[in-house]
Amino acid sequence: MSMIRKALAWLLCIPLLAGARAGAAAPGRADLPADSLYRITPLQLRDQDGARFDLASLRGRPVVLGMFYASCQVVCPLQIETLKRLQRALPHALPVVLISFDPAHDGVARLHAVAAEHRVRAPAFWLARLEHGDLDALGAVLGIAWRALPGGGGYSHNVVFNLLDRDGRIAARSDKQDGQDADFVAAAKAMFAAQ
Amino acid sequence: MRTTRCTSLRHGLPGLVLLAVAAATAHADVHYRPLPAAAFRSALAIDGASARIALPAFAMRTEPVTVAEFASFLAQHPQWQRDRVLPLYANADYLRDWQTPTVAGPEFANRQPVTQVSWFAARAYCASEHARLPRWYEWEYAAAADATRPDARSDPVRNQRLLADILRAGGEPPRPIATQPANVYGIADLGSLVWEWTEDYAAMFPNADARVAGGGPVLALCGGSALAFAAKNEYALMLRVAALTALQPIDASPHVGFRCVRDPE
Numbered sequence: 034m035s036m037i038r039k040a041l042a043w044l045l046c047i048p049l050l051a052g053a054r055a056g057a058a059a060p061g062r063a064d065l066p067a068d069s070l071y072r073i074t075p076l077q078l079r080d081q082d083g084a085r086f087d088l089a090s091l092r093g094r095p096v097v098l099g100m101f102y103a104s105c106q107v108v109c110p111l112q113i114e115t116l117k118r119l120q121r122a123l124p125h126a127l128p129v130v131l132i133s134f135d136p137a138h139d140g141v142a143r144l145h146a147v148a149a150e151h152r153v154r155a156p157a158f159w160l161a162r163l164e165h166g167d168l169d170a171l172g173a174v175l176g177i178a179w180r181a182l183p184g185g186g187g188y189s190h191n192v193v194f195n196l197l198d199r200d201g202r203i204a205a206r207s208d209k210q211d212g213q214d215a216d217f218v219a220a221a222k223a224m225f226a227a228q
Numbered sequence: 229m230r231t232t233r234c235t236s237l238r239h240g241l242p243g244l245v246l247l248a249v250a251a252a253t254a255h256a257d258v259h260y261r262p263l264p265a266a267a268f269r270s271a272l273a274i275d276g277a278s279a280r281i282a283l284p285a286f287a288m289r290t291e292p293v294t295v296a297e298f299a300s301f302l303a304q305h306p307q308w309q310r311d312r313v314l315p316l317y318a319n320a321d322y323l324r325d326w327q328t329p330t331v332a333g334p335e336f337a338n339r340q341p342v343t344q345v346s347w348f349a350a351r352a353y354c355a356s357e358h359a360r361l362p363r364w365y366e367w368e369y370a371a372a373a374d375a376t377r378p379d380a381r382s383d384p385v386r387n388q389r390l391l392a393d394i395l396r397a398g399g400e401p402p403r404p405i406a407t408q409p410a411n412v413y414g415i416a417d418l419g420s421l422v423w424e425w426t427e428d429y430a431a432m433f434p435n436a437d438a439r440v441a442g443g444g445p446v447l448a449l450c451g452g453s454a455l456a457f458a459a460k461n462e463y464a465l466m467l468r469v470a471a472l473t474a475l476q477p478i479d480a481s482p483h484v485g486f487r488c489v490r491d492p493e
Contacts, residue, residue, distance in 0.1 A: 068315045173347065173430060173477040174316050180431035183279060189433060 071201035077165040102135035296338035317348035341485040347477035354488035361427040371418040373411040422485040
């Protein structure tokens with residue numbers, strides 16, 4: 034009986050050990066730095082193609098994180114173009130994730146339309162909506178705030194980009210509208226140089 | 229209620245029974261009072277014009293959250309104790325003057341409003357009461373009342389007293405709650421003891437950086453411009469907005485506390 038149990042335990046251990054090895058490549062939350070954004074759970078997103086992913090799955094590479102809303106006519110389109118320009122200015126691929134702060138209106142179809150209009154594609158450039166998680170807390174952590182205008186006329190909001198390092202720590206933040214933030218670009222380049 | 233629990237602990241088994249009863253009724257002891265839906269004129273200007281805000285009904289906590297209540301929350305939610313909280317949610321000032329991570333100590337009165345709490349911690353507390361932080365307009369609407377009038381804002385004596393209160397609140401530890409009469413809604417201490425976090429404080433955009441879909445600045449408050457305040461006599465309110473919007477959500481000031489609100493069921 035106990036032999037069988039031991040044998041069973043061994044059998045069960047094999048996938049567990051395999052899992053532990055896989056875990057070394059994609060570690061859980063336990064070894065994240067205390068100030069990592071990936072410690073905030075759950076933050077489950079859905080992108081412009083309908084694909085679901087957890088924000089923490091971005092771990093392992095630098096990424097730019099911002100927020101927007103799809104029906105925004107002036108600032109948000111500019112924001113997307115600014116970030117495309119930033120991506121072109123860098124020697125390595127730097128993925129961008131823009132999360133809608135208006136998920137009630139910004140479904141997948143709408144995100145898809147905006148992505149098509151600006152010719153951006155995942156996994157280089159995600160437009161995403163939060164499916165599960167605390168949107169207000171995420172905004173506060175990112176230094177992004179928005180306020181619905183009375184009468185349903187859109188939002189008053191700020192525009193802030195955050196550069197996350199591979200462990201989800203905020204390494205740089207920019208509120209420059211023209212993408213000419215030298216400190217932000219330098220921080221991104223330094224991050225690639227360190228890899 | 230906290231006093232009852234502490235006393236009862238000294239009396240053995242009957243005390244434990246009392247403790248269990250007290251724990252079961254912890255939330256029942258907290259009072260929320262309903263405020264009716266209203267068309268409220270905010271003192272904050274939007275596009276240079278006084279804003280008339282359609283506010284749905286809500287219920288507000290009659291008193292700010294106290295030191296004793298927050299200590300009880302920390303015991304039940306240890307992830308919010310100052311030595312365990314994520315640095316994304318609170319800076320080093322968070323409950324810094326407490327004697328231990330769970331005990332405020334003799335410097336604090338139990339009936340004193342809790343301060344030195346971050347916006348994130350205040351939200352978490354409210355969630356534990358099945359509530360949320362008030363939005364700015366809700367807070368402003370409730371605070372416009374005094375003991376006899378739903379809108380006392382045109383009374384210069386009242387405004388002068390609020391100004392004196394807010395100036396004093398910046399210089400000394402908060403006084404105990406509920407020593408002054410509650411307002412017509414049954415809500416006490418609004419605008420008199422501490423600054424209070426609001427859910428949307430970060431979106432009030434006090435500087436020219438505020439943006440809107442159409443382009444121009446929408447809420448330009450206090451940044452050298454009283455014009456953004458439709459009601460220029462409400463200097464205390466302007467001070468309040470200026471102080472709040474200068475804070476980061478991880479900041480924990482000795483003068484900023486909070487209370488919670490609930491949506492109608």
